[in-house]
Amino acid sequence: MSVDAILTAAQMRAAEQAAFDAGVEPYALMERAGRTAADIIWRAGHRRDLLILCGPGNNGGDGFVIARVMRERGVPVRVAALGESRTDSAQRAKAAWDGPVEDMMTAAPATQIVDALFGTGLSRGLDDAVADRLCALVNSAAASYAVDLPSGVESDGGAVLSTVPSFGVTIALGAWKPAHLLQPASELCGRLILAPLDIPLTSDVQRLSAPHLTMPAVDAHKYSRGLVAVVGGGMAGASLLASEAAARSGAGVVRRLAADIPGGGTHAIIHRKVMHADALAGELDDQRIVALLVGPGLGLDADARARLGVALDSGHPLVLDADALTLLGKDDTLSIPSGAILTPHEGEFERLFGKLPDSKIDRARAAAKASGAVIVYKGADSVVAAPDGRVAVEGRASSWLSTAGTGDVLAGLAAGRLAVTCDPFRAACEAVWLHADAAWRCRPAFVADDLLGALPAAIAARL
Numbered sequence: 305m306s307v308d309a310i311l312t313a314a315q316m317r318a319a320e321q322a323a324f325d326a327g328v329e330p331y332a333l334m335e336r337a338g339r340t341a342a343d344i345i346w347r348a349g350h351r352r353d354l355l356i357l358c359g360p361g362n363n364g365g366d367g368f369v370i371a372r373v374m375r376e377r378g379v380p381v382r383v384a385a386l387g388e389s390r391t392d393s394a395q396r397a398k399a400a401w402d403g404p405v406e407d408m409m410t411a412a413p414a415t416q417i418v419d420a421l422f423g424t425g426l427s428r429g430l431d432d433a434v435a436d437r438l439c440a441l442v443n444s445a446a447a448s449y450a451v452d453l454p455s456g457v458e459s460d461g462g463a464v465l466s467t468v469p470s471f472g473v474t475i476a477l478g479a480w481k482p483a484h485l486l487q488p489a490s491e492l493c494g495r496l497i498l499a500p501l502d503i504p505l506t507s508d509v510q511r512l513s514a515p516h517l518t519m520p521a522v523d524a525h526k527y528s529r530g531l532v533a534v535v536g537g538g539m540a541g542a543s544l545l546a547s548e549a550a551a552r553s554g555a556g557v558v559r560r561l562a563a564d565i566p567g568g569g570t571h572a573i574i575h576r577k578v579m580h581a582d583a584l585a586g587e588l589d590d591q592r593i594v595a596l597l598v599g600p601g602l603g604l605d606a607d608a609r610a611r612l613g614v615a616l617d618s619g620h621p622l623v624l625d626a627d628a629l630t631l632l633g634k635d636d637t638l639s640i641p642s643g644a645i646l647t648p649h650e651g652e653f654e655r656l657f658g659k660l661p662d663s664k665i666d667r668a669r670a671a672a673k674a675s676g677a678v679i680v681y682k683g684a685d686s687v688v689a690a691p692d693g694r695v696a697v698e699g700r701a702s703s704w705l706s707t708a709g710t711g712d713v714l715a716g717l718a719a720g721r722l723a724v725t726c727d728p729f730r731a732a733c734e735a736v737w738l739h740a741d742a743a744w745r746c747r748p749a750f751v752a753d754d755l756l757g758a759l760p761a762a763i764a765a766r767l
């Protein structure tokens with residue numbers, strides 16, 4: 305069972321059903337879920353008084369199990385319900401609680417609030433009065449826990465269907481759901497804790513996990529570690545940031561091909577003066593290049609378009625970012641090379657692939673399958689999708705990354721890791737992870753250049 309698996313509501317129900325078919329008794333699974341959640345709440349809150357809000361479905365059933373377990377531990381606990389329990393398991397859990405059940409709309413506040421109103425079965429936003437009451441109770445509590453999901457978020461896509469308060473902790477039952485990692489729902493979850501249910505889970509969508517990186521081989525040399533070429537353009541700073549990131553990513557050597565030769569910067573980067581597209585082809589005629597990055601600072605004029613064309617025809621493994629994606633989206637004569645890594649933000653994604661339906665995970669996966677490229681669908685939540693259906697979701701990046709140049713650093717990291725791994729999906733996942741980790745290592749209000757200085761520590765932590 306993978307602790308990183310992300311399942312939709314339907315996949316979760318199928319996994320639970322498979323467990324039932326294999327002989328697991330439904331109520332036993334609810335007991336397992338409730339006890340595991342109770343342990344998490346107990347470790348955090350001990351005997352501080354608790355109000356558990358129980359909804360009409362199995363999420364509410366979890367809540368009744370939690371209430372009974374906490375009462376057994378001597379915790380002053382109250383239960384307030386929203387409607388009658390409608391499932392067999394929830395009715396059994398309520399009967400086993402065998403205590404008073406208040407009305408959620410009139411229940412007095414408590415030091416700790418547990419939201420067991422709705423989980424993966426939510427079908428629409430909460431009624432306004434219910435949503436307002438939930439917010440009032442959570443916002444007046446010292447600690448708040450959402451069972452499986454904050455009530456009011458849409459499990460499969462992370463949409464917020466009604467007003468949802470910010471929780472201190474969300475206890476994911478059995479597996480992560482997309483809403484735990486996709487915005488805007490993820491932001492409301494607070495600290496994410498997974499409560500395994502020990503039932504078999506399969507999913508080709510995973511939470512991005514920390515990569516295992518390796519030192520270069522003892523007989524490595526700069527070309528065996530990989531030569532990255534970066535095509536520059538009118539905005540020198542962007543391709544300089546990307547080149548510096550590639551140089552600090554583990555690649556062996558970085559060659560920047562641009563019209564300008566900067567005075568300062570990292571001397572390890574080789575700068576080659578390339579004034580026009582026709583000079584670029586010669587520079588790219590080098591089989592030692594194992595990753596070619598085009599886009600940061602490329603520009604959108606005719607010569608930029610020509611340089612992109614030369615790069616696309618070069619046959620080298622490609623990372624396409626920024627202006628390269630804009631040019632690809634505008635010019636139907638250009639096609640996305642399969643096996644490339646593309647790093648679009650929302651606007652670039654839509655220009656390239658149009659308005660696709662369903663969740664960000666579904667959209668990224670559809671784009672990867674259609675284009676044959678690895679898609680790094682950037683944002684506060686980044687989704688990495690491979691053409692074969694594999695998806696990794698990074699949902700906890702620092703919001704300080706919303707500053708100029710951080711995309712250039714990510715693109716450079718992707719090119720560098722592609723040079724090291726020669727595996728586009730793995731390289732993209734490693735780059736997204738290192739980029740996010742480097743951001744957490746920087747002080748607040750950092751600039752993109754600061755990320756470069758944090759990369760060695762981020763890599764060292766993964767060796």
Ligand SMILES: NC(=O)C1=CN([C@@H]2O[C@H](COP(=O)(O)OP(=O)(O)OC[C@H]3O[C@@H](n4cnc5c(N)ncnc54)[C@H](O)[C@@H]3O)[C@@H](O)[C@H]2O)[C@H](O)CC1
Pocket residue numbers: 317320330333334337359360361362363364366390391393421422423424425426427428429430431451452453477
């Ligand atoms: N399947 C299992 O044995 C286990 C499930 N777990 C927990 O169960 C929930 C999913 O339970 P489910 O009954 O499918 O849905 P919910 O409890 O989330 O609630 C659905 C319930 O509520 C009604 N409803 C939906 N939206 C609204 C709304 N906006 N207003 C009012 N009522 C609404 C709907 O008709 C249903 O009756 C899962 O998240 C887990 O918490 C256990 O964890 C493991 C065992």
Ligand SMILES: [K+]
Pocket residue numbers: 363419420421422423450451452453454455
């Ligand atoms: K809930």
